[in-house]
Amino acid sequence: MPTEPDIWAPEPDEYALVREEIQRAPKLFALCELERDDDEWELTEGRVLAWGLAFGDRAEVVSIDGRGRGSFCSPTRAAETFSHTAEVRLVYP
Numbered sequence: 001m002p003t004e005p006d007i008w009a010p011e012p013d014e015y016a017l018v019r020e021e022i023q024r025a026p027k028l029f030a031l032c033e034l035e036r037d038d039d040e041w042e043l044t045e046g047r048v049l050a051w052g053l054a055f056g057d058r059a060e061v062v063s064i065d066g067r068g069r070g071s072f073c074s075p076t077r078a079a080e081t082f083s084h085t086a087e088v089r090l091v092y093p
Contacts, residue, residue: 024056026053026054026055027053028051028052028053028054028092028093029051029053029054029059029091029092029093030048030050031050031061031078031082031088031089032046032047032048032049032088032089033047033048033049033082033086033087033088034089035087036087048064049064050063050064050068050078054074054075058071058072059072059073059074059075059078061078078090
Protein backbone atom coordinates (compact mmCIF):
# COMPACT_ATOMS: atom_id res chain seq x y z
CA MET A 1 0.00 0.00 0.00
CA PRO A 2 1.49 3.40 -0.98
CA THR A 3 2.36 5.79 1.80
CA GLU A 4 1.37 9.44 1.94
CA PRO A 5 4.13 11.75 0.67
CA ASP A 6 5.67 14.07 3.22
CA ILE A 7 5.05 17.77 2.83
CA TRP A 8 8.40 19.21 1.97
CA ALA A 9 9.57 22.24 3.91
CA PRO A 10 12.77 23.06 2.03
CA GLU A 11 15.81 24.72 3.49
CA PRO A 12 16.72 28.04 1.78
CA ASP A 13 19.47 26.44 -0.32
CA GLU A 14 17.10 23.62 -1.37
CA TYR A 15 14.35 26.08 -2.28
CA ALA A 16 16.78 28.07 -4.41
CA LEU A 17 17.15 25.01 -6.65
CA VAL A 18 13.40 24.85 -7.44
CA ARG A 19 12.30 28.49 -6.99
CA GLU A 20 12.26 29.33 -10.71
CA GLU A 21 10.12 26.31 -11.54
CA ILE A 22 7.71 26.99 -8.68
CA GLN A 23 7.28 30.60 -9.81
CA ARG A 24 6.05 29.30 -13.19
CA ALA A 25 3.08 27.57 -11.58
CA PRO A 26 0.03 27.24 -13.84
CA LYS A 27 -2.67 29.89 -13.54
CA LEU A 28 -6.23 28.88 -12.67
CA PHE A 29 -9.07 30.03 -14.93
CA ALA A 30 -12.78 29.34 -15.41
CA LEU A 31 -14.91 29.10 -18.53
CA CYS A 32 -18.27 30.66 -17.62
CA GLU A 33 -21.52 30.43 -19.55
CA LEU A 34 -23.87 33.42 -19.64
CA GLU A 35 -27.56 33.07 -20.40
CA ARG A 36 -29.69 35.91 -21.72
CA ASP A 37 -33.40 36.62 -21.95
CA ASP A 38 -34.54 35.92 -25.51
CA ASP A 39 -36.69 39.04 -25.76
CA GLU A 40 -34.67 41.71 -23.96
CA TRP A 41 -31.18 40.22 -24.40
CA GLU A 42 -30.49 40.93 -20.71
CA LEU A 43 -28.34 38.60 -18.64
CA THR A 44 -30.46 36.18 -16.64
CA GLU A 45 -28.05 33.54 -15.38
CA GLY A 46 -24.42 32.46 -15.29
CA ARG A 47 -22.49 29.36 -14.32
CA VAL A 48 -19.03 27.83 -14.51
CA LEU A 49 -18.80 25.26 -17.32
CA ALA A 50 -15.21 24.20 -16.75
CA TRP A 51 -12.03 24.90 -14.81
CA GLY A 52 -8.65 25.15 -16.42
CA LEU A 53 -4.95 25.49 -15.75
CA ALA A 54 -2.92 27.74 -18.02
CA PHE A 55 0.65 26.56 -18.49
CA GLY A 56 3.20 28.52 -20.49
CA ASP A 57 2.60 26.55 -23.68
CA ARG A 58 -0.89 25.09 -23.24
CA ALA A 59 -4.15 25.05 -21.28
CA GLU A 60 -5.76 21.98 -19.72
CA VAL A 61 -9.53 22.11 -19.14
CA VAL A 62 -11.93 19.86 -17.18
CA SER A 63 -15.70 20.31 -17.25
CA ILE A 64 -17.57 20.72 -13.97
CA ASP A 65 -19.13 17.27 -14.26
CA GLY A 66 -15.71 15.72 -14.95
CA ARG A 67 -16.82 14.10 -18.21
CA GLY A 68 -15.22 16.58 -20.57
CA ARG A 69 -11.49 17.21 -20.75
CA GLY A 70 -9.34 18.95 -23.28
CA SER A 71 -5.94 20.34 -24.11
CA PHE A 72 -5.73 23.67 -25.92
CA CYS A 73 -2.93 25.93 -27.09
CA SER A 74 -4.21 28.71 -24.77
CA PRO A 75 -7.07 29.59 -22.41
CA THR A 76 -8.41 31.93 -25.10
CA ARG A 77 -8.58 29.07 -27.60
CA ALA A 78 -10.43 26.93 -25.04
CA ALA A 79 -12.97 29.73 -24.55
CA GLU A 80 -13.38 30.12 -28.32
CA THR A 81 -14.03 26.38 -28.66
CA PHE A 82 -16.62 26.34 -25.86
CA SER A 83 -18.24 29.44 -27.43
CA HIS A 84 -19.45 27.39 -30.39
CA THR A 85 -22.39 26.14 -28.33
CA ALA A 86 -22.88 28.89 -25.69
CA GLU A 87 -21.95 32.44 -24.75
CA VAL A 88 -18.73 31.78 -22.83
CA ARG A 89 -16.37 34.09 -20.98
CA LEU A 90 -12.84 33.40 -19.82
CA VAL A 91 -12.44 34.42 -16.15
CA TYR A 92 -9.32 34.47 -13.98
CA PRO A 93 -10.49 34.24 -10.34
